[in-house]
Amino acid sequence: MLTMDDIVRDGHPSLRKPADEVILPASDEDKEILNKMLEFVKNSQNPELAEKFGLRPGIGLAAPQINVSKRMIAVHVHDDKGNLYSYALFNPKIISHSIERAYLPGGEGCLSVDEQIPGYVPRYARITVTATNVDGEKIKLRLKGLPAIVFQHEIDHLNGVMFYDHINKEDPFAEIQDANPLSN
Numbered sequence: 778m779l780t781m782d783d784i785v786r787d788g789h790p791s792l793r794k795p796a797d798e799v800i801l802p803a804s805d806e807d808k809e810i811l812n813k814m815l816e817f818v819k820n821s822q823n824p825e826l827a828e829k830f831g832l833r834p835g836i837g838l839a840a841p842q843i844n845v846s847k848r849m850i851a852v853h854v855h856d857d858k859g860n861l862y863s864y865a866l867f868n869p870k871i872i873s874h875s876i877e878r879a880y881l882p883g884g885e886g887c888l889s890v891d892e893q894i895p896g897y898v899p900r901y902a903r904i905t906v907t908a909t910n911v912d913g914e915k916i917k918l919r920l921k922g923l924p925a926i927v928f929q930h931e932i933d934h935l936n937g938v939m940f941y942d943h944i945n946k947e948d949p950f951a952e953i954q955d956a957n958p959l960s961n
């Protein structure tokens with residue numbers, strides 16, 4: 778199973794390198810990696826396993842974070858209505874988004890960033906994502922709320938973008954145009 782030791786930290790070149798498209802149909806190796814990524818995120822939310830293996834409670838993970846420069850993400854998160862969004866995806870792509878933006882009022886963190894970096898991270902409030910799931914099926918997702926935030930954070934990782942790249946350097950908590958804070 779993956780542990781925090783498998784997660785590279787800020788400063789590692791893999792986090793700033795645009796990841797390569799996964800050739801489909803995916804190889805057994807790529808499927809194995811993607812399944813392990815989703816397993817990690819699920820395990821990290823299990824108090825016993827998190828405690829036992831020292832896992833930070835994650836809600837998403839991108840392949841560059843385990844030093845695999847391929848366009849693969851795993852997300853396991855509940856929205857504010859308690860609906861579970863659990864996905865292991867190849868080549869996710871944001872094909873459209875709202876003008877309206879949203880942000881987590883407490884700012885964002887990252888499994889690859891050990892220190893707190895304060896500030897609002899502007900995200901699109903709603904996005905439409907296409908991808909191929911681990912079983913090879915093409916899917917289209919319309920997302921809002923926390924799931925939309927997580928998908929944008931993970932897809933950023935595939936493009937070598939870190940959450941703090943989006944924070945206003947002059948005033949980290951400056952009001953964001955056309956944005957609403959998420960009530961998480």
Ligand SMILES: CC(C)(C)[C@H](NC(=O)Nc1cc(F)cc(F)c1)C(=O)N(CC(=O)NO)CC1CCCC1
Nearest residue numbers: 833834835836837838885886887888926927930961
């Ligand atoms: C880095 C860490 C703090 C562990 C973060 N978890 C998180 O934000 N949990 C959370 C947030 C809420 F708003 C409500 C709630 F119920 C739980 C996380 O997993 N990630 C995943 C990551 O680093 N992927 O690369 C960072 C998140 C910041 C915004 C989306 C993903």
Ligand SMILES: [Zn+2]
Nearest residue numbers: 886887888889
């Ligand atoms: Zn991250």
